[in-house]
Amino acid sequence: DGGITQSPKYLFRKEGQNVTLSCEQNLNHDAMYWYRQDPGQGLRLIYYSQIVNDFQKGDIAEGYSVSREKKESFPLTVTSAQKNPTAFYLCASSMWQGSSGNTIYFGEGSWLTVV
Amino acid sequence: QKEVEQNSGPLSVPEGAIASLNCTYSDRGSQSFFWYRQYSGKSPELIMSIYSNGDKEDGRFTAQLNKASQYVSLLIRDSQPSDSATYLCAVLNRDDKIIFGKGTRLHILP
Numbered sequence: 001d002g003g004i005t006q007s008p009k010y011l012f013r014k015e016g017q018n019v020t021l022s023c024e025q026n027l028n029h030d031a032m033y034w035y036r037q038d039p040g041q042g043l044r045l046i047y048y049s050q051i052v053n054d055f056q057k058g059d060i061a062e063g064y065s066v067s068r069e070k071k072e073s074f075p076l077t078v079t080s081a082q083k084n085p086t087a088f089y090l091c092a093s094s095m096w097q098g099s100s101g102n103t104i105y106f107g108e109g110s111w112l113t114v115v
Numbered sequence: 116q117k118e119v120e121q122n123s124g125p126l127s128v129p130e131g132a133i134a135s136l137n138c139t140y141s142d143r144g145s146q147s148f149f150w151y152r153q154y155s156g157k158s159p160e161l162i163m164s165i166y167s168n169g170d171k172e173d174g175r176f177t178a179q180l181n182k183a184s185q186y187v188s189l190l191i192r193d194s195q196p197s198d199s200a201t202y203l204c205a206v207l208n209r210d211d212k213i214i215f216g217k218g219t220r221l222h223i224l225p
Contacts, residue, residue, distance in 0.1 A: 042217035090158055102147060104205070104213055106158040
């Protein structure tokens, strides 16, 4: 089946640890995104990538890092510099960015909790 | 700041009635508009997209766009309890960024 797969679904992080959230898509989409959602809040863009080996910061990139070595994969690392990482993380992809008709599709999300 | 505004709700609608969800956006150069439904604890799922002024219908859902007023709405006819969710409005602006509103919580009363 075509889609966007995020893993793990639930993750617990100790203070001072880095953790990496995986995102893989087999939709042949060019653009990929990471959003953060806090309870009762909207989606905030962390990073996005339009092509392989290139990515841009979103609105809340501090404390996060990404890579785009393959078209299918866009992992997100939550570093120890992110002081309040507990949230719901959503990976998304789209055919291309900047064209009328562009549509974003989401993975199932990953819940990160700091313990 | 280019923004997308939605009433947070909750909007309570009797079962079988029409639910009307509204969204305004600040960037007059926005090109594409989307409505997503998000159940509690789940990821958003696309309901409809609309690109030109007027109405677009898909089953019980109708999206309405008025670019002059910078306004987009979603109508849900014959509301069902399963329609109870948060509805997110999203706009592709002239900077090629998709901006999401904070969502409107809809509660369908049985």
